[in-house]
Amino acid sequence: MSEQLILKKLREEIDKIDSKILELIGNRSDLAKKIVNAKNGQDIFKPEREEALINRLISISGDSNPQFVENIWRTLISENLFLQGGLKISVGSSKDAYETAKWHFGRAAQIDLLKSNKEAFNKLVSDNYDAAVVPLDKNLKETYIIDDRIIRKNASSPVATRNNLLKIAIYKKDV
Numbered sequence: 001m002s003e004q005l006i007l008k009k010l011r012e013e014i015d016k017i018d019s020k021i022l023e024l025i026g027n028r029s030d031l032a033k034k035i036v037n038a039k040n041g042q043d044i045f046k047p048e049r050e051e052a053l054i055n056r057l058i059s060i061s062g063d064s065n066p067q068f069v070e071n072i073w074r075t076l077i078s079e080n081l082f083l084q085g086g087l088k089i090s091v092g093s094s095k096d097a098y099e100t101a102k103w104h105f106g107r108a109a110q111i112d113l114l115k116s117n118k119e120a121f122n123k124l125v126s127d128n129y130d131a132a133v134v135p136l137d138k139n140l141k142e143t144y145i146i147d148d149r150i151i152r153k154n155a156s157s158p159v160a161t162r163n164n165l166l167k168i169a170i171y172k173k174d175v
Contacts, residue, residue: 025076032080044084045130047155047170050077054159066160078106086110090124092117092134096166101133103165104157124173125149136167150174 036044054073058066081087087109091098098113105111109130114120117134124132125146134140136156143152155170 028076029080029083033083036084043175044081045087045172047131047157047172051155051157051159058160067158067162070158070160074104075106078108081105081108087130088112088128090114090120090127090129090132092120092132094135094166097133097135097168100157100165100168104133104168104170121146121151121171124151124171130172132171133168134171136169140169144171 050073054070057073058069061069087105089101089105089109089111091101091111091113093114093116095113098111101109101111111133112123114123117132120132120134121144123129131154132151140153143150145151151171151173153169154172157168157170158165
């Protein structure tokens with residue numbers, strides 16, 4: 001078999017896989033919409049679920065690069081959150097945390113960089129924000145009480161180790 005024929009057959013196989021991937025992405029989006037409808041559009045953002053999902057996928061991905069796996073799923077999650085109306089995120093004073101938040105949420109979120117972690121937490125409690133993001137630090141508490149409201153660390157990101165992104169903690173109000 002000639003090299004050109006081999007390449008043609010391999011490319012045809014890739015085209016078939018690409019079509020299947022697109023079909024599966026559509027199926028996944030349809031299921032995400034059904035979940036939102038079942039929850040009446042409330043509390044669509046579940047960072048702890050996202051973190052567990054990505055950890056599980058990385059663990060079963062075999063030889064795949066964990067960063068690649070996480071990038072794919074962050075894109076899928078971001079798109080679904082965007083289609084569900086998007087999020088509003090407050091970020092503490094770190095520009096690096098802001099850059100990680102932009103990567104993490106993609107086009108799914110309006111992200112506001114504030115003057116301090118305290119201000120980011122206060123915005124979460126007092127305004128219509130879905131989460132507060134701050135640099136992950138050993139001195140952070142799991143929970144804070146601000147104006148009689150409890151906010152809790154729900155997840156950290158990125159899951160896979162990266163040199164170009166700061167590890168962040170994601171906090172949400174207790175419901």
